[in-house]
Amino acid sequence: MTLSDLSPVDMEVLADMVADRVADRLANRRRLLTRHELSEVINVSVPKLDTMLRDGELPVIRVGRKVLFDPHAVITHMAAKSAPPATCEVCRNEPVVHHVPTDNGVVDTCDECWRFVGPNSGQSDGE
């Protein structure tokens, strides 16, 4: 049996198994990781990682003033909430808070922009 005998479904299962093993190995081999190390392991830039940290999106271990990570815990945590965060369709910046029905369908907006797309928006030009 070779890899080419595998169906796409088998390949998916295999990929999952490999991913699990990789996570296990990293967790076992690498003690706790620093921010820079973690950013490479989970393929996220350090600035992005800092943002996630600030938003409390990562399980973190503090040792004195150091911030360290258990890579396995981080990977498990990220996998659990891997749905992409919805962002406002108007400013494309803030998280979605409102689902506003309009003539063009429902528009997801943040807490600021919903006024401008709602049925009572009044189409104001200018500021």
Ligand SMILES: [Zn+2]
């Ligand atoms: Zn917005």
